[in-house]
Amino acid sequence: MAEAAFNHDFGLERAWDEICELGLQENVAELDAYGYTIVPPEIASPDGFIERLLEKCLDVSERRHGVRPDLESGYTHTDLERAKAEYRYTGHRYRPGGPLGDVFHSLLLEDEVFEQVLMSRVRLALVTYLLGYNAVMSGIGCWIKGPTKAMLALHADNPLPSPFPSQCMGCQSTFWLTDFNRENGSTAVVPGSHKLLRQPLGEEKIIPAKPGDPGNQDAIPLEGKAGSLLIHHPCLWHGAYNRTAPGLRVSVTCFMTRPFIRTGEDYTGMIPQEVLDRHGPRFAILTQQGIKAGYSGWDDEKAKVAHAEKYISAYAKEFGGSYRPNES
């Protein structure tokens, strides 16, 4: 690629080359047409990646909550009284029987396997198609859901008021650590709804429990084996079916945004040097080191700008380009 300034238009040709190299052209077409795509396990999660990721998620859950999630029966996520007795139950985002289940974030620095979630080449190629090379991570979370009667209503992740801007502002990516299907409480989507650029209203938000029930008749369950990777547009209407099967559904999300959007987790200046040293310049950009966070004064401004420019400059050099402040 010819030398170019590091700016928001940078890298379309490079992004497409990488998509072709990885054989993801069909996934890009699905993202455009339907607002989502599912990459199969053999491409998304080779070499036992998903097994390692699942074990580490169970480790973190056990460390934070006091008991290891029971994948077979799922009692740890359904029986409130037993869960309270056996968990160091804090009530934080965890409501047995609720539509979300147990959701816990801030996983990046828990284990190197979460760095691999962030740096997955397949994931990054599709994220880059939607958000460009200066996309940043908003956060990495684990979702563990047991049997429940509650559905998660259809919604778009875009937090902006309707109508949404036509440019993509964020992107959800989800590694499925257990099989996803209707009985297991899979993700529900309305294919093509990302083109409507608004939140669903009234009955549009309701997932029918069975064909013919009231609700959004265009909602469908997404199905696939453990190890699959779901990427979806932030404007796509999505939710989740209730889980009717015993056991637990486990997934790991890595939400991505444009760099000017406030992230869920704050890593600017917070990543240990040894972690940064394990990766190339893009890892620093993805973990928000290129963000010039809000200033509290002149000295703070100088320090934060210098910090950000150090990492932006290194990233631009990797591309064979250069970083020139104030140049778009």
Ligand SMILES: [Fe+2]
């Ligand atoms: Fe969502």
